[in-house]
Amino acid sequence: MPFANFKVPEKTLTPKQKEEIVTRTTELYVEIYGERARTNTMVLVEEVADGGWGISGSVLTLAMLDEATPTDTSDA
Numbered sequence: 001m002p003f004a005n006f007k008v009p010e011k012t013l014t015p016k017q018k019e020e021i022v023t024r025t026t027e028l029y030v031e032i033y034g035e036r037a038r039t040n041t042m043v044l045v046e047e048v049a050d051g052g053w054g055i056s057g058s059v060l061t062l063a064m065l066d067e068a069t070p071t072d073t074s075d076a
Contacts, residue, residue: 001040001041001042002029002033002037002040002041002042003041003042003043003044004025004029004041004042004043004044005043005044005046006021006025006043006044006045006046007046007048007053008045008046008047008048009047009048009050009053009062009065010047010048010049010050010052011047011050011062012047012062013045013047018045021043021045022043022045025041025043026038026041026043029041050062
């Protein structure tokens with residue numbers, strides 16, 4: 001059974017975005033393994049509490065990420 005586990009910061013995705021992750025991941029497995037994978041593919045989107053994750057030995061928070069994320073103001 002194909003399985004994908006996405007861990008994301010809590011409250012950063014809408015229900016629609018989570019649905020898109022599940023749908024597109026399932027489609028990717030189907031593309032790789034064939035149609036037989038569709039009924040057996042499991043996708044788990046886990047939300048990690050703020051401050052419950054880090055990188056390079058440092059705990060990250062949403063506030064820290066917001067500071068580092070450039071804002072895209074284009075209408076493209």
